[in-house]
Amino acid sequence: MENKDWKEECAVVGVYNVTNAASMTYYSLFSMQHRGQEATGISSSNGEKIVTIKKKGLVTEVFDNESLSKLKGFSAIGHNRYSTAGEDSMADAQPIFARYDLGQVAIVHNGNLTNAKEIKQELIRDGAIFQSYMDTENLIHLIARAKQENLVDRIKEAILRLKGAFCFIILSRKKMFVIRDCNGFRPLSLGEIKNADGSVGYIVASETCAFDLVGAKYLRDVAPGEMLVFSQKGMQSYNIMPSNPYPCVFEYVYFARPDSHIYGNVVYNIRKAMGEELALENPIEADLVIPVPDSGVAAAIGYSQKSGIPFELGIIRNHYIGRTFIEPTQQIRELKVRLKLNPIKELIENKRIIVIDDSIVRGTTSKQIVKILRDCGAKEIHMKISSPPTISPCYYGVDTPDISELISARMSNKEVCEFIGADSLSFLSLEGLKRSVGLKDYKFCQACFDGKYIL
Ligand code: AMP
Numbered sequence: 001m002e003n004k005d006w007k008e009e010c011a012v013v014g015v016y017n018v019t020n021a022a023s024m025t026y027y028s029l030f031s032m033q034h035r036g037q038e039a040t041g042i043s044s045s046n047g048e049k050i051v052t053i054k055k056k057g058l059v060t061e062v063f064d065n066e067s068l069s070k071l072k073g074f075s076a077i078g079h080n081r082y083s084t085a086g087e088d089s090m091a092d093a094q095p096i097f098a099r100y101d102l103g104q105v106a107i108v109h110n111g112n113l114t115n116a117k118e119i120k121q122e123l124i125r126d127g128a129i130f131q132s133y134m135d136t137e138n139l140i141h142l143i144a145r146a147k148q149e150n151l152v153d154r155i156k157e158a159i160l161r162l163k164g165a166f167c168f169i170i171l172s173r174k175k176m177f178v179i180r181d182c183n184g185f186r187p188l189s190l191g192e193i194k195n196a197d198g199s200v201g202y203i204v205a206s207e208t209c210a211f212d213l214v215g216a217k218y219l220r221d222v223a224p225g226e227m228l229v230f231s232q233k234g235m236q237s238y239n240i241m242p243s244n245p246y247p248c249v250f251e252y253v254y255f256a257r258p259d260s261h262i263y264g265n266v267v268y269n270i271r272k273a274m275g276e277e278l279a280l281e282n283p284i285e286a287d288l289v290i291p292v293p294d295s296g297v298a299a300a301i302g303y304s305q306k307s308g309i310p311f312e313l314g315i316i317r318n319h320y321i322g323r324t325f326i327e328p329t330q331q332i333r334e335l336k337v338r339l340k341l342n343p344i345k346e347l348i349e350n351k352r353i354i355v356i357d358d359s360i361v362r363g364t365t366s367k368q369i370v371k372i373l374r375d376c377g378a379k380e381i382h383m384k385i386s387s388p389p390t391i392s393p394c395y396y397g398v399d400t401p402d403i404s405e406l407i408s409a410r411m412s413n414k415e416v417c418e419f420i421g422a423d424s425l426s427f428l429s430l431e432g433l434k435r436s437v438g439l440k441d442y443k444f445c446q447a448c449f450d451g452k453y454i455l
Pocket of ligand 1: 295360364366
């Protein structure tokens with residue numbers, strides 16, 4: 001919980017027993033670009049050696065035909081790295097590759113280890129030399145030092161030392177290993193690929209939108225606490241930790257693509273339901289419902305359909321600008337909101353507007369949006385957020401800033417409303433969030449909204 005400086009969160013993918021595995025990995029990473037834009041990388045194996053290419057930049061900037069042609073083989077893993085303020089060195093790009101006594105491994109990780117600091121200190125005391133700031137590197141050292149004879153047992157031994165959120169995909173020259181932590185904080189799905197010769201290949205990815213792009217069939221989610229081993233014998237499953245599912249509800253709120261299936265539900269439907277709940281909980285008279293593009297679109301459609309207030313795309317987004325969170329300084333963040341979003345004045349002028357977004361973190365986006373709508377002559381601006389106030393940082397893999405920067409941790413809703421300059425502000429309740437998600441048997445990690453950390 002205390003380890004905020006080694007956070008990792010991203011997209012991961014692994015492909016096994018597929019001709020030209022690297023190119024399938026490339027397309028999968030492309031479909032999951034929203035989960036990380038800072039750096040990307042692929043390791044592939046032809047059974048003899050592992051080759052890794054990783055670089056800062058978007059998937060389409062880093063890879064081309066020439067680089068992909070160097071990534072030969074039947075198995076590959078890939079990673080998109082999310083930007084984390086301050087730490088952007090190449091040493092922190094993944095996959096991480098290492099040679100050790102049993103051969104070669106490459107590892108990708110989505111999540112955040114909460115005991116990484118202690119383990120790292122212990123390893124350093126024991127003579128280990130670290131090359132990056134990533135908690136993921138711990139796993140390489142633990143595997144290399146484990147006492148067991150084969151890699152499966154070494155991975156099990158190493159994994160049992162780790163606490164926190166992790167989806168790991170580990171590539172050896174001949175096999176691929178997939179592990180999801182016992183709480184299943186971050187999503188991870190398993191799919192099947194039919195090769196041209198009739199043989200079966202496998203794909204594991206953070207989001208199912210990757211399967212749609214490469215033509216894979218969704219089989220199931222990797223279970224919390226499960227390890228999958230892919231080898232020439234096919235796929236084997238082991239339960240290596242007792243499972244206690246607490247998947248992250250913020251995947252539904254913001255992080256995942258709306259067309260992905262997360263924990264068995266289409267994200268778009270859940271976001272729409274959040275908007276419907278918001279309309280039931282917070283009715284208000286208005287002329288138009290408009291979304292903050294793209295994060296508020298599905299919820300705004302839900303709100304509009306439930307309330308009967310017309311939906312319009314009142315603000316248009318320039319898609320060629322990255323996410324506002326990426327820039328480290330407040331000054332640039334504000335400029336980027338203006339570069340990214342442009343209102344349609346004729347729609348807004350003299351209207352009572354309901355604006356929907358998925359969340360307020362620092363308050364920067366909402367404040368800017370209220371200002372540009374006021375500048376267009378909106379008569380009233382009612383900001384509605386399709387999740388509860390974000391009051392606590394995430395230690396399990398979502399990039400939220402320090403608690404001192406979370407506006408709802410410092411201010412009441414009334415004060416936040418004054419800060420952003422809206423006529424009213426309302427959030428979805430925790431109960432409303434639960435109803436929208438609708439999975440009765442599921443407990444979700446919602447620590448960002450209620451401050452209750454289970455680790
Ligand atoms: P802020 O401007 O700091 O209040 O951030 C709120 C905006 O950031 C909203 O439009 C959200 O869609 C978006 N957002 C929320 N969480 C994240 C995150 N972890 N990474 C990037 N953007 C986010």
